[in-house]
Each structure stands twice: as structure tokens, then as C-alpha cells.
Amino acid sequence: MIKLKKALIDQFNRDAEEVRNSLAGARLLQAQLDILGYNKTLNMLRFDEMADYSIFDPTPYKKRCTKVEIGNALTYMILKDIPAQYYLNLIQKDEYALFTESIRPPSKDDIYEFQKRLDPQAVEEFVDNIARKLHKHGVIDLNIVFIDGHVIAYFGKASVSKIRHATRGRIMKAIEMFSANDIKGNPIIFVLKSDGSNIKQVIPELVKRLQRIFGKQTVKIVVFDRGGFKTELFIELKDELGVDFISLAVRNPKIIKEVAEIIKNKLELFKPLHFDSEERKLVKDVADVTLTVKGIGFRCGIIRDLKTGKINIQVTSIKKDEKNCKTEMTGIAKIYSKHWNQEDAFEQEKNGMGLDKHARYDLIQIPNAAAENKKNKLSKQIKSKDNEMNSIRGEISTLEKILKTKQDVNISSIKKRMGGELKKIETEKKALMEKIEKIDDDEAFYKLNTTASTFKIANINYLFSAHNSLFNRIKNKYSNLDFNRAKIMVYQHGGSEKLINNRLIITLDPFRNKTIHNFVVELCDELNKESPRSPKGHIMEFHVKDWKPHR
Known part of the structure; x- marks a missing residue:
């Protein structure tokens, strides 16, 4: 583990020895994403200065996560079938670090913090910019x-x-x-x-x-x-x-x-x-x-x-x-x-x-709308009881004035009955007030965070379009390979990497299937013509080891 971490540090800082990468095949997809302007589009995602610098680890030795690293972290999650970012704390970090080209790849907290700072208008612009890029490249x-x-x-x-x-x-x-x-x-x-x-x-x-x-x-x-x-x-x-x-x-x-x-x-x-x-x-x-x-x-x-x-x-x-x-x-x-x-x-x-x-x-946790509605209804009922009591008190006051000048048995009985009604309404009001006190304002109530979800789905759409355009570069029986099968056959295929003079040399292991092996060889030649760049900006160069019959 210590040797691998040292190799990783060398990989990102200077020319290094070869490093094994179990997701070497996924570099093909990263290359196509770069050709379609993925990293540039991520960098265009608008943040205010305060939000941009909120993605910090307070430890002075750890650097801030960039937008490109966040985007490639989401790509890694999709390729590895990781359903949510909190699982990132449970995975092997070495492969993840190699794929995102980061000594400290984004953690679940980095991604949560990033999503909290996303502005709805900026994310809508991000979706629009993706569409512009894909249209520009004829996708x-x-x-x-x-x-x-x-x-x-x-x-x-x-x-x-x-x-x-x-x-x-x-x-x-x-x-x-x-x-x-x-x-x-x-x-x-x-x-x-x-x-x-x-x-x-x-x-x-x-x-x-x-x-x-x-x-x-x-x-x-x-x-x-x-x-x-x-x-x-x-x-x-x-x-x-x-x-x-x-x-x-x-x-x-x-x-x-x-x-x-x-x-x-x-x-x-x-x-x-x-x-x-x-x-x-x-x-x-x-x-x-x-x-x-x-x-x-x-x-x-x-x-x-x-x-x-x-x-x-x-x-x-x-x-x-x-x-x-x-x-x-x-x-x-x-x-x-x-x-x-x-x-x-x-x-x-x-x-x-x-x-x-x-x-x-x-x-996103929001004010408890259900509790608020209950409170409003009870408050209206209490106000209604107050109005009833004020009305009865007014009538009792009038009867008392009459009784001062003239004693009447009927008026006395009416006053007594009204006094009973007043006590009854006061009891009902007290019960309503007790109900209000029992309502739990802190009960969790949520709405789906459409801004964070929009950002994630936009990345998935970009990935989907990159996959389609990658496999449509060469017309053969694998040109319409769906993403799920491509994950198994190509993107999770192993190989080795070496950084030489700012060029990331990726050498894929031979494929067992000769047809797909030849297809990927042609694909590598096509990608090499366009000099795609890795998330860190290194020029990516692809090779495939010679095919040998499987024994």
C-alpha cells in the first residue's frame, strides 16, 4: 500500500514508473469526454467566489477539490455502480485516486458540500452549455x-x-x-x-x-x-x-x-x-x-x-x-x-x-408544512372560540345591567345558562391550545433537491453521449454496444499507465475476444489523432498489447 501511494504521488508530480490501473479501459471514455469539451464545460460552471472556496479541507496539507475532480468522481461512481456518494468512504481509494488523477480524490463530504453550493440558474446554464458542446461536435x-x-x-x-x-x-x-x-x-x-x-x-x-x-x-x-x-x-x-x-x-x-x-x-x-x-x-x-x-x-x-x-x-x-x-x-x-x-x-x-x-x-430539509397547516387550522379555531366568548360576555354584561334595575327570574336563568356556555367554550379553547403544544415542529419534512439531481443527470447525459459517439467512431458490430455491456467488456478492462514528459501513456491489456480487441486497437488510433487530455491536463496516448489466443 505504501509503495502504491508513493507511485501515485510520483504519477501526479513527475515522470514515474509504470502503475497498474484496473480501469485503464475507462480512459477511452475520459478521452472522448475531453474531445467533446467535458472538462471545459465543468470549468464553466458558475460559482460565486465564496461558494467556490467553500470546497476546502481545513487541513493545510490537503488541497481543494476542483470541479473537474468532482465531475470525474461522478463518472467513477457510474462506472463502478456506486449508487450514492456516501459509499465513497467504503471503497478502495487507490483505483479511485488513479482514475480522478488526484492524491486525495473527492470524498462524500466534498461532493455534498459542492452540491449544497450549486446555484439553480448556474446548473441550468451548465445543461445548456453541454447541449451547445454536443451540437458543435455533431453528436x-x-x-x-x-x-x-x-x-x-x-x-x-x-x-x-x-x-x-x-x-x-x-x-x-x-x-x-x-x-x-x-x-x-x-x-x-x-x-x-x-x-x-x-x-x-x-x-x-x-x-x-x-x-x-x-x-x-x-x-x-x-x-x-x-x-x-x-x-x-x-x-x-x-x-x-x-x-x-x-x-x-x-x-x-x-x-x-x-x-x-x-x-x-x-x-x-x-x-x-x-x-x-x-x-x-x-x-x-x-x-x-x-x-x-x-x-x-x-x-x-x-x-x-x-x-x-x-x-x-x-x-x-x-x-x-x-x-x-x-x-x-x-x-x-x-x-x-x-x-x-x-x-x-x-x-x-x-x-x-x-x-x-x-x-x-x-x-433538502424544509419547514414542516404539514405541522404548519395543522397549527394554522387550530389557530383559526381558537380565534373563533375567542369571538364566541367575547360575544357571550357582551350579552352577559347587558343582562347584568338589566338585572341591576329590575329583578327577573327569566333573565337570571338566561345569564346562568350563558355562564355555562362560556365555561364550555373556555374548556374547548384550552383543549385546542394543548393540541398546538403537542405538534412537533422539528419533525423532518423534505423536498427532493432538483438542483443537485440536475447536475448529476447532466453528467450522466454527457457520459451517455460520449459513450455513443465513442463507439460510433468505427462502424462494426460493436458500434452500438450499450453502456452496461461496455462497462464489463471495455471500461473495466485493466492495463498500465506511465507519465513521460507530460504524456500519459496508457497501455491496455489484450482483450480475450479478438473482434473487440481489433476494434479497440482502431479506436485507440482514432483517439490518438485528436490528442485528448486527462483530467490533470496530460496528453493521453493509447496502446493495446498484442493479442494472443486464449488458452
């Missing part, structure tokens, strides 16, 4: 943007806000991520909501934000599911924001009746959409029609599944152009079918990169 395509919502369930014991989970069909503690992705499923921007906002409200917000980042003419078409079906939204998108849309229509009785009439009487409108190559027969067709919704006619595509009889209705603002075949309803239907790319991308981020775990663990 994302902005012509067609898919917008969808994903509920990230929270299973902790804390009291947090609840959202309806459509898939599970119940209301549960959760946070909702509304994401804008390109046609291939690459994330562009996103926003987290914990207040029950629906997709109809969020779509214009995300479109305006995209236009602010990239310009009004960049986004041409917005695609979303039937959750966003609303005529007012359609008009806002087309007339105010100047973008076309494709959506699924809701199944209201009027639309269903119109569609049934068309299927019954106008079969000639249907055109082939999809042939089954194995069965050699048509399995889907589509009709281009106009349907009326709230008195407004919309261009719609009626898609029939000839196997199951299921019918889907797509609504769009794209006008038919005889000179452009992509405006045919068959082309529009194929665009919407790419909606599954978005679901696949989210599943990869969720299952392969632990997106849901990293998004839900950070909570």
Missing part, C-alpha cells in the same frame, strides 16, 4: 426533437411530494424528468419537476429554451405522445413558436366515431406502411385524413395494425408537399416510430448508469 441532431416525461420513483422514508406514475397506475413519491432528445435518442436538454407539472406545460418551456440556445430556426419538428394532446398547445407551437409537431390523438368518442366512418367507407385512402419480410405481407397501413378537434381541422394519420386490428391516430401540423416525399403521411408515421429510441435511451441511462439512483438521493 446531436436538432431538426427533429422528441419530448417525453419519465417518472423517477423515490422509495425512501422521507416525506416528499407525490406524482402520478402512469406505468404503475398509482400516485407515489417521485420526481419527474422531462427530456428533449434527438431522433437517435441522444439527450439534448431536460428539466426536473417535483410539483406535479404535466407535459402540456413543459413542452413550450423546453421548445423556448432550445430556441434560446440554438436559435429559432434550428428546431423544425417537435414530437410527443398523447399526454401533450391539446389544441391550445398545437396552436402555440405552430403559430407562436413556429415549429411543426407530431403527436398521438386522444381516444375521445367523437374522434373514434369519425375514424370508424373512414375505415368503413373510405378504405381507398389507406396506403402501405410496413411489410413483414418474413411473412411477405402487409402488416400496417396508413390513411392521410383531416379530423376536427374542438372545431379546428387537423391533418391526421390513421394507422392500422392489420394483424391485431389496433388503431393509432397521429396528428400533425406538417403540410403535404408534393415535391417532398418526407411530408407524406407514411414518412410522418415513420418519424413517430422513432419514439422508441427515446425509451431505449432512458432505459440505458436508468439501468446501465443508475440515473434513477443518482437523481433521488439528495434531499
Whole structure:
């Protein structure tokens, strides 16, 4: 251990002997992240001076954690399936230190302190800057943007806000991520909501934000599911924001009746959409029609599944152009079918990169709203009792004045009865005051920290895009390797490192699979052409040891 620590210190301060790294393969991903501007984007994350210097260890011999170190710490957690930062205190520090290139890598307290100092506006700018970088490097395509919502369930014991989970069909503690992705499923921007906002409200917000980042003419078409079906939204998108849309229509009785009439009487409108190559027969067709919704006619595509009889209705603002075949309803239907790319991308981020775990663990304690509401209700009841008592006291005072001038048995009995009522109300008031005293103001009540979660998810999105662009550099059967398999096959592959004249020489061990071995050799050659830099700024140079048949 002492020798390894000495080697680590040498590694970061001067030319050193070779050091083993069990995550040498992950340097490929680090290199691609640097090429896409990851470290520069992290350094652009805005802090005020006081917040920036709050990430200090008071011990004079230990240095401050930088933003790049924090970002690479999160990358390490994702690669090693570490669900939350408090587990960092339980891991072997040597591998972690090598990966982040830090003698003292960020601890859980460093990351907690960092997250506490994050400014919501600065984190939103960070997400926007990521989108700009990815667009600049050609990773994302902005012509067609898919917008969808994903509920990230929270299973902790804390009291947090609840959202309806459509898939599970119940209301549960959760946070909702509304994401804008390109046609291939690459994330562009996103926003987290914990207040029950629906997709109809969020779509214009995300479109305006995209236009602010990239310009009004960049986004041409917005695609979303039937959750966003609303005529007012359609008009806002087309007339105010100047973008076309494709959506699924809701199944209201009027639309269903119109569609049934068309299927019954106008079969000639249907055109082939999809042939089954194995069965050699048509399995889907589509009709281009106009349907009326709230008195407004919309261009719609009626898609029939000839196997199951299921019918889907797509609504769009794209006008038919005889000179452009992509405006045919068959082309529009194929665009919407790419909606599954978005679901696949989210599943990869969720299952392969632990997106849901990293998004839900950070909570902020807030004033106990439930206790405050109870107190307010009881206070109103006490005030009402005070008013009743004042009214009765006034009446008793009037009766006493009458009794001074004239003795009356009836008036005396009324006064006595009112005195009894007064005592009863005083007893009720006392009981209410005791209830207030019993309310626990210190009972923990929380809300999900969307700022910290946004920062983490932004890093996951960057990582996901870097992974896709890395494996798409070379077109072969491994070009679409998903992140989860890549973690096992490539990113957790071992090798050795040596620092020579500010160049970090990374030599990967040979891979057992010859095809993936040759693929990684080509990948290394491609990366070496761009001279990527490590988190510490050393130029990274990749090599792979010669392949030998496995015995």
C-alpha cells in the first residue's frame, strides 16, 4: 500500500514508473469526454467566489477539490455502480485516486458540500452549455426533437411530494424528468419537476429554451405522445413558436366515431406502411385524413395494425408537399416510430448508469408544512372560540345591567345558562391550545433537491453521449454496444499507465475476444489523432498489447 501511494504521488508530480490501473479501459471514455469539451464545460460552471472556496479541507496539507475532480468522481461512481456518494468512504481509494488523477480524490463530504453550493440558474446554464458542446461536435441532431416525461420513483422514508406514475397506475413519491432528445435518442436538454407539472406545460418551456440556445430556426419538428394532446398547445407551437409537431390523438368518442366512418367507407385512402419480410405481407397501413378537434381541422394519420386490428391516430401540423416525399403521411408515421429510441435511451441511462439512483438521493430539509397547516387550522379555531366568548360576555354584561334595575327570574336563568356556555367554550379553547403544544415542529419534512439531481443527470447525459459517439467512431458490430455491456467488456478492462514528459501513456491489456480487441486497437488510433487530455491536463496516448489466443 505504501509503495502504491508513493507511485501515485510520483504519477501526479513527475515522470514515474509504470502503475497498474484496473480501469485503464475507462480512459477511452475520459478521452472522448475531453474531445467533446467535458472538462471545459465543468470549468464553466458558475460559482460565486465564496461558494467556490467553500470546497476546502481545513487541513493545510490537503488541497481543494476542483470541479473537474468532482465531475470525474461522478463518472467513477457510474462506472463502478456506486449508487450514492456516501459509499465513497467504503471503497478502495487507490483505483479511485488513479482514475480522478488526484492524491486525495473527492470524498462524500466534498461532493455534498459542492452540491449544497450549486446555484439553480448556474446548473441550468451548465445543461445548456453541454447541449451547445454536443451540437458543435455533431453528436446531436436538432431538426427533429422528441419530448417525453419519465417518472423517477423515490422509495425512501422521507416525506416528499407525490406524482402520478402512469406505468404503475398509482400516485407515489417521485420526481419527474422531462427530456428533449434527438431522433437517435441522444439527450439534448431536460428539466426536473417535483410539483406535479404535466407535459402540456413543459413542452413550450423546453421548445423556448432550445430556441434560446440554438436559435429559432434550428428546431423544425417537435414530437410527443398523447399526454401533450391539446389544441391550445398545437396552436402555440405552430403559430407562436413556429415549429411543426407530431403527436398521438386522444381516444375521445367523437374522434373514434369519425375514424370508424373512414375505415368503413373510405378504405381507398389507406396506403402501405410496413411489410413483414418474413411473412411477405402487409402488416400496417396508413390513411392521410383531416379530423376536427374542438372545431379546428387537423391533418391526421390513421394507422392500422392489420394483424391485431389496433388503431393509432397521429396528428400533425406538417403540410403535404408534393415535391417532398418526407411530408407524406407514411414518412410522418415513420418519424413517430422513432419514439422508441427515446425509451431505449432512458432505459440505458436508468439501468446501465443508475440515473434513477443518482437523481433521488439528495434531499433538502424544509419547514414542516404539514405541522404548519395543522397549527394554522387550530389557530383559526381558537380565534373563533375567542369571538364566541367575547360575544357571550357582551350579552352577559347587558343582562347584568338589566338585572341591576329590575329583578327577573327569566333573565337570571338566561345569564346562568350563558355562564355555562362560556365555561364550555373556555374548556374547548384550552383543549385546542394543548393540541398546538403537542405538534412537533422539528419533525423532518423534505423536498427532493432538483438542483443537485440536475447536475448529476447532466453528467450522466454527457457520459451517455460520449459513450455513443465513442463507439460510433468505427462502424462494426460493436458500434452500438450499450453502456452496461461496455462497462464489463471495455471500461473495466485493466492495463498500465506511465507519465513521460507530460504524456500519459496508457497501455491496455489484450482483450480475450479478438473482434473487440481489433476494434479497440482502431479506436485507440482514432483517439490518438485528436490528442485528448486527462483530467490533470496530460496528453493521453493509447496502446493495446498484442493479442494472443486464449488458452
